[in-house]
Every structure is written in structure tokens, then in C-alpha cells.
Amino acid sequence: MTERVHLDVTDGIARVELARPEARNALDLLMCHQLREAFESLDDDVRVVLLSGRGPVFCAGADLKERTGKDAAWVRRRRVAAFAAYSAIEQCRVPVVALVQGAVVGSGGEITLAADFALAASGTVFRFPEPHWGTVGATQRLQRAIGKRRAKELLFTNRALDAEEAADLGVVTRVVPADELRAAGDETAASIAKAPPLAISLTKRAVDLGSETDLDRGIRIELAAIEQCLADGGWRDGVARFTAGNGEPR
Numbered sequence: 001m002t003e004r005v006h007l008d009v010t011d012g013i014a015r016v017e018l019a020r021p022e023a024r025n026a027l028d029l030l031m032c033h034q035l036r037e038a039f040e041s042l043d044d045d046v047r048v049v050l051l052s053g054r055g056p057v058f059c060a061g062a063d064l065k066e067r068t069g070k071d072a073a074w075v076r077r078r079r080v081a082a083f084a085a086y087s088a089i090e091q092c093r094v095p096v097v098a099l100v101q102g103a104v105v106g107s108g109g110e111i112t113l114a115a116d117f118a119l120a121a122s123g124t125v126f127r128f129p130e131p132h133w134g135t136v137g138a139t140q141r142l143q144r145a146i147g148k149r150r151a152k153e154l155l156f157t158n159r160a161l162d163a164e165e166a167a168d169l170g171v172v173t174r175v176v177p178a179d180e181l182r183a184a185g186d187e188t189a190a191s192i193a194k195a196p197p198l199a200i201s202l203t204k205r206a207v208d209l210g211s212e213t214d215l216d217r218g219i220r221i222e223l224a225a226i227e228q229c230l231a232d233g234g235w236r237d238g239v240a241r242f243t244a245g246n247g248e249p250r
Contacts, residue, residue, distance in 0.1 A: 004031035006054070007038045012047040013189045018111075021055025026063040027107040032081035035111075039088040047193040047200070049096045050185045051089070051115055058100040058124070059108025064133065082107060086141075089114040093201050095192050099185040100124055101178060106137060112171065113141035116204065119185060121178040126161040126171060128154045145170055198232055 006019040016038050018025040025031075042049070053059055062082070067075055089096055089111065098112045101121035109128055112118045128151075130137035143151035146169040154161060163175045176184045192200065202225040210218035 002030065003034075004028070005034040005038050007041070009042075009046060012045055012193050013186075014042055014046045014049045016049055016051045018053040018059055021053075021057070023063065024057040024060035024103065025053045025055065025108070026060045027082065027085075027111075028063040028066045029078050029081055032078070032085045035085040036081075036088040039085075039092050042092065042094070046094055047197055048094055048189045049092060050099060050189050051096055051111070052099040052182075052185070053101070053108075055102075057102035058098075058104045059111060060103050061106030061108055061129070062137075082110070086110050086114040093204075094197070095200060095204060097185060097188055097192075099181050100172065101181055103127075106130055106133075109138055109171075110141060113138075113145055118172040119174050119176060119181065119188065120163040120166060120172040121181040122163055122175055123178055124163040124166070124172075124175075126166050127158060129158040131155055132158045199229055202228055 004018070004020050006015075006017040008015045008017075016035070018031065018035075020026065020028075020031060027035075039049075067078070070078075096115040098115035098118035099121075100108070100112055100118055101124050104112055104124060104126045106127070106129060109126055112126075128138045128142060138155060139151070142154070145151075146154075150169060153159070161169070161171070163172065166172045167175050174184070206218075206222050206225045209221045213221070
């Protein structure tokens with residue numbers, strides 16, 4: 001089978017790479033399936049995922065050439081496959097950090113926003129052109145990241161969003177020099193992997209569930225996560241490391 005997505009796991013860090021550089025990592029049906037399968041196949045030893053694109057472009061969007069000659073039912077199945085891939089990224093039990101560069105268009109933006117957060121190389125440009133392709137997309141995650149009015153402006157106009165503005169709006173959390181993107185990703189992954197995995201997993205779940213409700217229920221979600229940590233007993237190791245490090249976890 002043609003490899004569209006490459007998965008490597010080393011020392012608890014999974015690297016999922018979009019591997020279709022000859023097509024600017026455009027998302028086709030096979031890549032949708034392989035992206036979902038890569039995330040669903042992660043074992044319990046994985047502590048963090050780095051999600052990147054091979055070549056100079058992270059993802060140039062959906063492969064519209066693939067739809068030539070297809071009927072509406074096929075296109076609908078293809079869109080559902082894409083939604084399943086984005087959901088697999090979003091529902092991953094461990095943190096997912098996207099490392100983006102070059103063009104991030106349409107589906108590339110959906111993949112970026114499905115990750116927990118993203119680092120961008122300087123020079124990265126985002127576009128959300130779905131309405132201009134005669135379709136609908138990016139209407140949900142984008143507005144949750146940047147707000148309804150800003151999302152409408154980007155979707156209606158197909159305006160390019162550079163890396164710095166993307167950081168200001170919260171699409172990415174940090175912009176780094178292009179030649180430092182991989183190193184920044186490795187450093188971020190190593191920092192996450194040092195933390196107790198249960199605490200990280202519960203923190204991710206508490207933030208995600210809390211974002212869907214009010215503060216009172218959110219506090220209850222956090223208390224339930226705290227109880228689970230206390231029952232596990234790993235918190236004692238955290239206290240010991242904190243004390244040994246003179247107040248700094250290590």
C-alpha cells in the first residue's frame with residue numbers, strides 16, 4: 001500500500017508525518033484513512049505526538065483532483081473520512097503538537113486545529129478557502145479557536161493569514177525560525193514527556209471537557225481528575241521530585 005502517512009515511535013514520542021510531498025501533502029481518501037489509523041494505533045507507551053508534514057508544505061488542503069468524475073455520494077463518503085481523521089487527532093489521549101510550515105490550506109488548517117496546539121515556522125501562510133471551492137468546511141473548529149466573526153471573515157474572503165497573525169489569533173501558539181521548527185518540536189515533546197503521563201492525560205481531558213460546560217461543572221470535572229490522581233498515588237513522586245529540585249519539577 002502507498003504510504004501517505006508515516007508513523008515512528010521512539011522513547012515515548014510518536015512522530016506522525018504527512019508523507020505526500022509530491023502533492024504538497026494534499027489530503028486524499030487514502031491519507032484520511034491512514035491518518036486516522038496512525039492515531040488509533042498508538043499504544044500505551046506513547047506520551048506525546050508530533051504531527052508534521054514532509055517537504056516544504058504542511059498540507060495544501062483537500063486533493064480536489066481526486067473528485068474528478070466522482071458522484072455526490074462518493075464526495076460525501078470522502079468528507080466523512082476526513083472528519084474521522086480530524087476526530088482521531090482531537091480525541092488522542094495524549095497531547096498532539098502540530099508543526100506547520102509553508103502553505104496550510106483548508107484541510108491542513110483542520111488538522112492543525114484538531115491538534116492540542118501548534119508551532120509554526122516563520123513564513124507559514126494559512127488560508128481557509130472552502131466557500132471559494134464551492135463547498136463548506138472549517139466552520140466549527142476555526143470559530144472555536146478565533147471567534148465567530150473572525151472565522152467568517154477568513155472563510156468569506158479567502159484572505160491569507162500569516163504566521164504572526166495566526167499566533168495573535170490563537171491558531172498557533174508560537175512562531176519559530178523555519179530552520180528551528182523541528183528542534184522546537186523536539187524540545188516541546190521532551191518537556192511534555194517528562195511529566196507523569198496520567199497527570200498529563202487527565203489535564204488534557206479536564207481542559208477539553210471543561211471547555212464544553214460552565215465553570216461550576218468544570219470545577220467538578222477537575223476535582224474528579226484530582227481524585228483519580230490521588231487514587232493512583234503518583235502524586236507522591238511529584239512532590240518528591242519538586243522537593244529534590246528545590247521547587248522545580250524535573
